[in-house]
Amino acid sequence: MKKRGQAAVTFSLITMFLLAVILSGCGTNNTASNTNAAATEAPAASTAPADSGAAATEPTAEKPTVAFVYIGPPGDGGYTYQHDQGRLYMEKELGIKADFVENVPESADAERIITELAQNHDIVFTTSFGYMDFTLNVAGKFPNVKFLHASGYKTAENMGTYFGKNYQASYLSGIAAGKMTKKNHLGYVGAFPISEVIYNLNAFTLGAQSVNPDIKVDVVWTNTWYDPATERQAAISLLDKGADVLLAYQDSPATLQAAAERGAFAGGNDSDMGKYAPDNYLTNPVWNWGPYYVKAVQSVMDGTWKSERYSGDMADGMVELAPFGNKVPEDVKQLVEDAKTRIISGELEVFTGPISDNKGKVVVQEGQKLTLEEVLAMNWLVQGVEGSIPQ
């Protein structure tokens, strides 16, 4: 009797675990079958890794196989969602079916997954900053596969990097925020105190100051890209301190939702978040990766691909501004549109001196303009930002 009981227990536990594993596989990884296939082929492929990428070295009529590595789920309504939209656009334009793996942590797991994908794909897009070193390592092992990494600064013969000047759109969001605030007090929810977030925060502040010189911006760092509950806490602490317009450099709409409950205005990041609270929505920077993905894959197909550091902007459409919320008045929209035209024409550059940091030191001299390298390495906050960069 006892023995039979134990067998039943073991059986049911094993069944539950299997179910859990299968279901979590389904839930988090739409290309589970694909990566599994890659894993089983691994021994064969590792003996001759060059085979898999051979098709990409010379232009052929055959279409390249493309894979994407995502940091979050495509349904996050933010960063990964936009990359996924870009993938769908590329698939439609070029008639290619790309694979993707979602929820890949920025850890050794990433290197394993990139390696697996490199074994049977010609082009691998790794879409988050933290994949940089892993992508570089794998690129060294698969010289015939092309790797394209978003938002990093390291490149190799077969590894390029791409990103866009989203601070241009942050500047425009700042103009809207500066016009909408009644207390001259804005709040910014920053994910990590890294240059990408810092130059967006600075651009947002400069945009707001361009229409409203008395503005101050409070900033809090959440140390997470995606955790709705934490982002909400951060937003509420800003609202409690008196900020009445918020912008969140985060992947979820939690800040906007928290602001809506208090009747404040807010925007998010990465994609159009208007649907979450149309009446309290400001606007925010939006990524549009599709055209770039088409261009990159096409150039591999044509055999013209070169490793480069591609930087898109509002002029080529990689960076856009989301449609305004319902309650943003016409005159504010007009003001932002005018500035947008001047940014696209190149007449207006966001980081043009004089700019002081928030300790009062002049960082950019009158008439001087920061180069892209200087912007990408930014580690100071402009005057008017209340907060500091943790060392």
Place this chain on the structure above:
Amino acid sequence: MDFTTQLLIAAISAGTPLLLATLGGILTERAGIIQLGAEGLMLMGAVTTCIVYIRSGNLLLALLSAVAITALLGVVHSFLCVTLRANQTMSGLAMTLFGSGLSAYIGKPISGIPLPGTSPKLDLGVVKQVPVIGEIVGRLDVLTWFSLLLVLVLHLLIHHTSWGLHLRAVGDNPATADVMGIRVQLIRYSYVTAGAALIGLAGADMVLAYAPTWNEGLTAGRGWIAVGLVIFARWNPLRALFCAYFFGALDSIGFRIQLLGSAVPPYFLKMIPYVVTILVLMYLGYRNRNKPSGTPESLGTPYIREQRF
């Protein structure tokens, strides 16, 4: 509103899902069954609420479905632990893995869609005029009131009724309880199921009062915090209330300190909840060193009638 009042409001709002999940864990473990599935159950409660609320637009129906689905998982957990006498740690971990995976899978189609509404707030009329207290209670929603009521009800149930006596007997010494004519298996089934349903309700509260959109992995480890809080509260509903709000406050105090313009790095502030936990555990451990820990005596041990130990 001053700093303390604001912090208190934030603590209650962040603490309510923790409180509900902790109470669920207390019910389960008082009956002698370890509950490590809280994270999975919360996610299942949250995703069910979102799916039903978005599809039907009916809040009550959404809450009932969340409770029903997680209660069903509670029945599975009790079937494994009570009837099959499986290892309770394993079954709980399986529940967490299962819940995380299944919620991500069935939540795909509604991921990122905002809910049609949030948990309604009670209109208290006159009470709102009272300074400080009025400002706080004016912000509380139905589920928060329910959780407060539940603390009281569970406290009375566990410590002042014969049902509670039966429950404690089953958790401490099921053999004796059995001899006394208490139906051990039935009681374990009921409380594990009820506990799971409460944890599901905690998940529902997270999406209704906290972050009103379903997103994969939304609870971000709060189920595990609740598992810890059950022990922290020494299986006592009244203590659970303070522990949950305490952790709720820690959740938001880091940002508030950042905004005070202090030079403390946010990385350090993020450590606060964990550092404080260790300090409080050390203090409590020292203060209660000669007292019983409050652990149900037979927690984790399946009961087999007439088996000798």
